[in-house]
Amino acid sequence: MTDAGTKADDIALALEEAIVTGEIPPGSVLRQEHLSEQFQVSRTPVREALRRLAALGLVSFEPNRGVRVRMLARDELREAFLVRAELESLATEIATPKMSSADLAALEDAERAFSDATRELVEMSHAGRQDLQLAREWLHANHAFHDVIYAAADVPLIERMAKAARRTFLVKPVWATGADLDELYRKNDRQHRAIREAITARSPQGARVLAREHVLSSGRLLEAILDKVASQTREPASSLSYTQ
Amino acid sequence: MTDAGTKADDIALALEEAIVTGEIPPGSVLRQEHLSEQFQVSRTPVREALRRLAALGLVSFEPNRGVRVRMLARDELREAFLVRAELESLATEIATPKMSSADLAALEDAERAFSDATRELVEMSHAGRQDLQLAREWLHANHAFHDVIYAAADVPLIERMAKAARRTFLVKPVWATGADLDELYRKNDRQHRAIREAITARSPQGARVLAREHVLSSGRLLEAILDKVASQTREPASSLSYTQ
DNA sequence: TCCGATGGTTTTGGATCCAAGACAAGCGGA
DNA sequence: TCCGCTTGTCTTGGATCCAAAACCATCGGA
Numbered sequence: 001m002t003d004a005g006t007k008a009d010d011i012a013l014a015l016e017e018a019i020v021t022g023e024i025p026p027g028s029v030l031r032q033e034h035l036s037e038q039f040q041v042s043r044t045p046v047r048e049a050l051r052r053l054a055a056l057g058l059v060s061f062e063p064n065r066g067v068r069v070r071m072l073a074r075d076e077l078r079e080a081f082l083v084r085a086e087l088e089s090l091a092t093e094i095a096t097p098k099m100s101s102a103d104l105a106a107l108e109d110a111e112r113a114f115s116d117a118t119r120e121l122v123e124m125s126h127a128g129r130q131d132l133q134l135a136r137e138w139l140h141a142n143h144a145f146h147d148v149i150y151a152a153a154d155v156p157l158i159e160r161m162a163k164a165a166r167r168t169f170l171v172k173p174v175w176a177t178g179a180d181l182d183e184l185y186r187k188n189d190r191q192h193r194a195i196r197e198a199i200t201a202r203s204p205q206g207a208r209v210l211a212r213e214h215v216l217s218s219g220r221l222l223e224a225i226l227d228k229v230a231s232q233t234r235e236p237a238s239s240l241s242y243t244q
Numbered sequence: 245m246t247d248a249g250t251k252a253d254d255i256a257l258a259l260e261e262a263i264v265t266g267e268i269p270p271g272s273v274l275r276q277e278h279l280s281e282q283f284q285v286s287r288t289p290v291r292e293a294l295r296r297l298a299a300l301g302l303v304s305f306e307p308n309r310g311v312r313v314r315m316l317a318r319d320e321l322r323e324a325f326l327v328r329a330e331l332e333s334l335a336t337e338i339a340t341p342k343m344s345s346a347d348l349a350a351l352e353d354a355e356r357a358f359s360d361a362t363r364e365l366v367e368m369s370h371a372g373r374q375d376l377q378l379a380r381e382w383l384h385a386n387h388a389f390h391d392v393i394y395a396a397a398d399v400p401l402i403e404r405m406a407k408a409a410r411r412t413f414l415v416k417p418v419w420a421t422g423a424d425l426d427e428l429y430r431k432n433d434r435q436h437r438a439i440r441e442a443i444t445a446r447s448p449q450g451a452r453v454l455a456r457e458h459v460l461s462s463g464r465l466l467e468a469i470l471d472k473v474a475s476q477t478r479e480p481a482s483s484l485s486y487t488q
Numbered sequence: 489t490c491c492g493a494t495g496g497t498t499t500t501g502g503a504t505c506c507a508a509g510a511c512a513a514g515c516g517g518a
Numbered sequence: 519t520c521c522g523c524t525t526g527t528c529t530t531g532g533a534t535c536c537a538a539a540a541c542c543a544t545c546g547g548a
């Protein structure tokens with residue numbers, strides 16, 4: 001809609017956002033006609049958009065039955081963080097010797113913006129209010145920090161794949177649990193600082209392990225939160241492990 | 245065609261194969277009408293298939309101008325191997341403690357099949373003959389070996405992403421150079437054996453580093469080959485490096 | 489009462505049709 | 519002669535139309 005290009009692309013983008021933020025809950029079936037009237041277009045571009053989302057793994061096609069927003073299993077969430085841990089750490093390592101002073105300044109800005117978002121969110125949380133929009137902005141600020149690193153690393157393919165893994169982090173389902181996310185927020189903030197300092201110190205290996213641990217610990221925290229919320233209906237722990 | 249499901253899926257699969265093997269050379273523009281009569285269908289499923297390929301990164305859409313088979317730059321090839329190195333090593337590490345004796349047997353079979361394919365190919369090569377079909381089978385045998393590992397690891401997301409990276413290895417362009425690929429063939433063979441032995445010995449870390457080195461060395465060899473072939477028209481070496 | 493067959497309804501997958509954007513050649517004015 | 523406009527053709531993007539597969543409820547028989 002806002003973006004130029006074909007309608008199929010616009011719709012794909014819009015749906016992607018809606019799915020990732022949880023606006024369209026996992027497990028939903030997407031009716032082509034419904035979407036076509038929602039976006040004021042015919043079914044043709046809708047179907048092309050759905051094909052794209054299917055290729056990205058966000059929805060699954062069931063031939064002659066419709067498309068369904070993929071319900072990501074616990075194991076897949078864990079996998080997504082494992083993948084991100086590998087790819088982000090790789091990108092960070094590559095970026096470290098390539099960062100110009102302008103890049104470093106941008107990184108500092110992104111870190112600051114993220115800190116601000118974090119602070120705002122924590123305050124809001126302590127005030128008892130939960131604001132989904134604020135959580136989204138926090139997530140975007142979080143991504144923006146890493147995007148500076150990707151831009152400097154100049155590794156489009158790695159970036160594309162890492163972002164694909166990133167998409168599996170559904171905001172709303174987690175957010176909707178109402179769990180206490182302070183630790184997640186603050187830890188992310190601290191880790192960003194540490195990563196930036198390692199990069200500034202031109203330590204590719206240091207930045208690498210920090211980036212890796214950053215992603216893995218986020219994953220662990222997120223899972224712990226999900227555990228706590230749904231502790232009554234848990235299946236036995238999976239054999240996949242974060243700890244190497 | 246052979247596969248069940250929708251035509252769009254069949255076409256996407258067929259085109260993917262054709263692109264990856266180089267049957268359709270990089271840089272080609274794909275005319276929808278041409279494809280539709282080639283596959284004996286209308287343009288509709290063709291377009292959906294193209295959307296999928298675009299999402300996979302195999303082709304690029306240029307709005308109102310057509311789709312073009314992506315010309316993968318040297319850096320992207322290198323990136324693809326870096327990604328595969330991380331993901332395959334991760335999957336191998338995860339798989340190692342999970343491999344049942346049946347899995348190990350399957351792995352041994354796959355190794356043997358790959359050895360056979362390698363031997364056949366080397367003999368053919370020494371006889372001065374170059375057989376593209378044989379090279380494809382070799383590649384498939386190669387993939388089959390790793391697929392056993394993925395199956396045991398049971399990490400669908402990692403598998404999917406690693407395979408996406410795998411697709412960027414274009415057979416024909418490399419093959420068509422007529423370069424001496426013996427070293428590549430043999431080294432792969434040796435490394436598969438080493439990886440299997442590490443898995444059998446239940447050494448996740450050992451298997452991991454071997455898998456990583458396996459992929460990276462393949463990448464290095466491939467690049468060296470491309471270098472040798474096109475040594476007259478080379479640009480200065482990229483700043484991306486395989487060696488950590 | 490329960491199970492399977494049968495018909496209508498819904499929704500998808502695919503074909504065809506139409507409009508709009510891009511390329512190319514020819515025309516006209518400076 | 520050269521540059522810009524125009525017009526015609528080609529190709530894509532999107533809309534509409536049609537057939538086939540899947541769902542759903544009802545009905546009939548055991």
